[in-house]
Amino acid sequence: MSLKLNQHISREYNxxxxxxxxxxxxxxxxxxxxxxxxxxxxxxxxxxxAVEVQNADGRINQLEVEIDAECTEIVARRQxxxxxxxxxxxxxxxxxxxxxxGDEAKRIAKMTNTDLAGHLPEHMNMEIGYxxxxxxxxxxDVLDAFARLDADDALEIAQRDRxxxxxxxxxxxxxxxxxxxxxxxxxxxxAVMWAVRSxxxxGDRAQxxxxxxxxxxxxxxxxxxxxxxxxx
Amino acid sequence: MQSESATxxxxxxxxxxxxxxxxxxxxxxxxxxxxxxxxxxxxxxxxKHVTALIGPSGCGKSTLLRCFNRLNDLIDxxxxxxxxxxxxxxxxxxxxxxxxxxxxxGMVFQRPNPFPKSIFDNVAYGVRLQQKLSSRELRxxxxxxxxxxxxxxxxxxxxxxxxxxxxxxQQQRLxxxxxxxxxxxxxxxxxxxxxxxxxxxxxxxxxxNELKTNYxxxxxxxxxxxxxxxxxxxxFIDQGRLIEMADTRSxxxxxxxxxxxxxxxxxxx
Ligand SMILES: Nc1ncnc2c1ncn2[C@@H]1O[C@H](COP(=O)(O)OP(=O)(O)OP(=O)(O)O)[C@@H](O)[C@H]1O
Ligand SMILES: [Mg+2]
Numbered sequence: 377m378s379l380k381l382n383q384h385i386s387r388e389y390n391x392x393x394x395x396x397x398x399x400x401x402x403x404x405x406x407x408x409x410x411x412x413x414x415x416x417x418x419x420x421x422x423x424x425x426a427v428e429v430q431n432a433d434g435r436i437n438q439l440e441v442e443i444d445a446e447c448t449e450i451v452a453r454r455q456x457x458x459x460x461x462x463x464x465x466x467x468x469x470x471x472x473x474x475x476x477x478g479d480e481a482k483r484i485a486k487m488t489n490t491d492l493a494g495h496l497p498e499h500m501n502m503e504i505g506y507x508x509x510x511x512x513x514x515x516x517d518v519l520d521a522f523a524r525l526d527a528d529d530a531l532e533i534a535q536r537d538r539x540x541x542x543x544x545x546x547x548x549x550x551x552x553x554x555x556x557x558x559x560x561x562x563x564x565x566x567a568v569m570w571a572v573r574s575x576x577x578x579g580d581r582a583q584x585x586x587x588x589x590x591x592x593x594x595x596x597x598x599x600x601x602x603x604x605x606x607x608x
Numbered sequence: 609m610q611s612e613s614a615t616x617x618x619x620x621x622x623x624x625x626x627x628x629x630x631x632x633x634x635x636x637x638x639x640x641x642x643x644x645x646x647x648x649x650x651x652x653x654x655x656k657h658v659t660a661l662i663g664p665s666g667c668g669k670s671t672l673l674r675c676f677n678r679l680n681d682l683i684d685x686x687x688x689x690x691x692x693x694x695x696x697x698x699x700x701x702x703x704x705x706x707x708x709x710x711x712x713x714g715m716v717f718q719r720p721n722p723f724p725k726s727i728f729d730n731v732a733y734g735v736r737l738q739q740k741l742s743s744r745e746l747r748x749x750x751x752x753x754x755x756x757x758x759x760x761x762x763x764x765x766x767x768x769x770x771x772x773x774x775x776x777x778q779q780q781r782l783x784x785x786x787x788x789x790x791x792x793x794x795x796x797x798x799x800x801x802x803x804x805x806x807x808x809x810x811x812x813x814x815x816x817n818e819l820k821t822n823y824x825x826x827x828x829x830x831x832x833x834x835x836x837x838x839x840x841x842x843x844f845i846d847q848g849r850l851i852e853m854a855d856t857r858s859x860x861x862x863x864x865x866x867x868x869x870x871x872x873x874x875x876x877x
Contacts, residue, residue: 457860
C-alpha cells in the first residue's frame with residue numbers, strides 16, 4: 377500500500393503532515409551539511425570551520441524540539457491512525473536519530489586540531505575521506521528515501537552500514553599499527569580514532585532511520601531482524 | 609479492487625478452533641425488497657470479547673446488528689439469506705424460539721426508545737416478563753442495572769418519574785440499563801454513546817470493559833477512537849460488504865486493505 381499524505385478530507389491535516397515532512401527534510405539537510413563540514417574541518421585541520429560547526433549544532437537541537445512539539449500536537453488534536461500514526465511515531469524517532477548524528481558531527485569537529493595537519497599520512501587522510509563519504513551518502517540517500525517515502529530504497533540503504541563497519545575496523549587496525557611503530561603519532565591517531573568512531577555511529581543512526589522509514593511505510597518493525605531475512 | 613473473501617485475523621481462526629465463539633455468521637445476504645443491503649457477510653464473534661462494527665453511514669451496520677436477534681423479521685420485505693449460529697445454534701432455523709433468542713441477545717438501539725412509563729418500570733419491564741420476583745429482588749436488579757449503566761446517582765431519587773423527562777444522554781443510559789436488567793449473554797449496542805458527554809462516554813466504555821468478563825458485546829460506533837479503545841476485534845464494512853476484520857490493534861495500526869486505511873485515517877475513498 378503506497379503512503380500518501382495529501383488525501384485527507386481535512387486539508388488542514390494534509391498541510392500539517394506535509395509541514396512535518398518538510399521540517400524533517402530541512403533538519404536532515406542541516407545535519408548532512410554539518411557532517412560534510414566537520415569532516416572537511418578535520419581533514420584540512422581548519423579550526424575556524426570546526427568552531428562554526430560546533431556553533432551550528434544548536435539550530436539542529438532547536439528543530440528537533442519544534443518538530444517533536446508538532447507531532448505531539450497532531451496526536452492530541454487529530455488522533456492519527458494507521459499510516460498517519462506510523463508517520464508521526466516514525467518521525468519522532470527519526471528526528472532523534474538525526475539529532476544524534478548532529479552531535480557526532482560536532483564531536484568530529486571537536487577533534488580538529490592544527491597539529492593534525494602535518495601528522496596525518498596522506499593515505500590515512502584519504503581513508504577517512506572515503507569512510508566519511510560512505511556515511512554521508514548513506515545519510516543523504518536515506519533522507520531522499522524519506523522524502524519519497526520509499527521503503528524499498530530504505531531496505532537497500534540499511535545494509536550499507538556493514539561497509540562502514542568494515543572500513544572502521546580497517547582504519548582502527550592501521551591506527552594501532554602507527555601508534556605501535558611511532559609513539560609520537562599517538563595523539564593524532566587517538567583524535568582520528570575518535571572521529572572514525574563517530575562516523576561509525578553515524579552509520580548506525582542512518583541505519584536506524586532507514587528502519588523507521590520501512591516501519592512507517594509498511595507497518596513492519598524490522599529492527600532486530602537480520603537484514604538477510606528481509607531480502608528473501 | 610478487493611477480493612471476495614475479506615481477511616480475518618489468525619487470532620480469530622485460532623479462537624474458532626478453540627470453539628469459544630459466541631456467533632458465527634456465514635454467507636449472510638440481507639435484502640430490503642430488491643435492494644441488497646448486506647452482501648455475503650461471513651465473520652466470527654468471539655465469546656466474552658468486544659467486537660466493533662465500523663463503516664460509513666448506510667453501509668449496513670445496524671442491519672447486520674439486527675440479524676443477531678432476528679429483529680429484521682419485524683421489517684416488512686426484509687429478507688435474510690445465509691446463516692447465523694449463536695452458541696452453535698442456527699437462529700434462522702424455523703424452530704427457533706424467537707422470544708428466547710431475544711432474551712439471550714439483547715439490543716440497545718441507535719435512537720434511545722424509552723417506554724412512556726416510569727424510570728423504574730422501564731428497567732423492570734423485561735425482567736417482569738421473564739420471571740416472577742419479589743419486589744425487593746426486583747428493586748435490587750433495577751438498582752444494579754442503573755448503576756452499571758452509570759445512571760443510578762442521577763435518578764435514584766426519582767425512579768417513579770416518567771422516563772421521557774430524562775435528557776437524551778440519560779435516556780440512552782436508561783435503555784442500556786433496561787437491556788442489562790434481563791442479563792442477556794450477548795449485548796448488541798448500536799451507537800450507544802452518540803448522545804453522551806465525554807465523561808459519560810468514558811464511563812460507558814468502562815462499563816463495556818467490565819461487562820465483557822461475562823457478556824459478549826457487539827458494538828456499532830462512528831467514533832473510531834471509541835472502537836479502538838473498547839473493542840478486541842474490529843470489522844470494517846462498506847456498502848454492505850465486509851472489507852476487513854482483524855484484531856483491533858492491527859486494524860488501527862496497519863490495516864491490510866486500502867479502503868480500511870482510507871476510512872480510518874479520514875481520506876477520500
Ligand atoms: N427498514 C428499511 N427499509 C428499507 N431500507 C432500509 C431499511 N433499513 C435500512 N435500510 C437501508 O439499508 C442500508 C443499510 O442501512 P443501515 O441502517 O443498516 O446502515 P448503518 O450502517 O447502520 O448506517 P448509520 O451509520 O447511518 O446508522 C441503507 O441503504 C438503508 O437505507
Ligand atoms: Mg445504523
